[in-house]
Amino acid sequence: MTDGWNVSAKAWIASMGETGDFSRGLVLDTPMMERVSKAQPKAVLDLGGGEGRFCRRLAPHVDHVVGIDPTEGLIAHAKSLGDADYVIAGAEDLPFADHSFDMVVSYLSLIDIPNIPKALSEAHRVLRPNGLLLIANLNPWTTASQSKGTPVKNPDGTTTLTMDRYLDAFPSWAEWSGIRIQNWHRPLSFYMQSLLENGFQLTHFDEPKASGGARAESYNRAPYLHIMEWQKRCSMPHSPPKQFWTRSICRLIQRVLWRKALAPGFTPMCLQLAFRRGSCIFVAPMVLTGGDLKAI
Ligand SMILES: C[S@@+](CC[C@H](N)C(=O)[O-])C[C@H]1O[C@@H](n2cnc3c(N)ncnc32)[C@H](O)[C@@H]1O
Structure with missing residues (x-):
């Protein structure tokens, strides 16, 4: 941080109000709440929940909402309005037990979190098995333009953004409406690979359209926000694949059959094939012929 x-903090609270800015109020709030309604989580953790605006939106629909954020001024404001529990903490070191939440939300906070792999491993830890990680993020081609200075206004009313060092990861300062913060550019591959490596599986992806007004029309021509939903996989990527167990069981059966000299030519492959087809009809002729189906 x-x-x-x-x-x-003060300028941020003033700029958000209860309806949020354009990105939140006219692009992201509705589709984010739709994902929450679909999943019906009972306990939700909002990572980098800031001054608590989205936690307050969640509160009427979710039994237990917790917002964490390392910025004291934002958490103090959130606590003063209530509706949820708020804790001063960074996403990289969550003060919660394993499997505490049905859903973890990161609403435009990934670009502010310095250590993404650590934060994702923590999100994975506090989620229950099959729990969901719901993310709203800025498209990386936008964050790659931030360090290039102000966008250029063209005579025809359009805006030109200059992008550079897209494949690098680097911090840059952003400044608007009395707010001056440092956040991170990372390429899309960095986010996707970190999520996959931390045991998440993609279950939803969207680039929602803005609704209403001239600004929405302009946004829809060059959108810069996306929503992803990832599920905590039950088995970790390092656990042995299903085939390992099937192969081991087949080997054991073959050894027993071999000892009894019932089917000398009967290989684990034959048995696995029979398992995969899900039919014992295959097994019987194979056992009888010692795996040589041409014999019958
Ligand atoms: C752009 S604001 C988003 C706030 C809120 N989620 C929203 O959508 O309005 C980014 C937030 O990330 C927080 N932040 C910065 N470093 C963080 C970290 N290491 N872990 C979690 N949040 C962090 C900031 O304090 C800030 O509240």
């Missing part, structure tokens, strides 16, 4: 967020 940099000082930027602490110094900018």
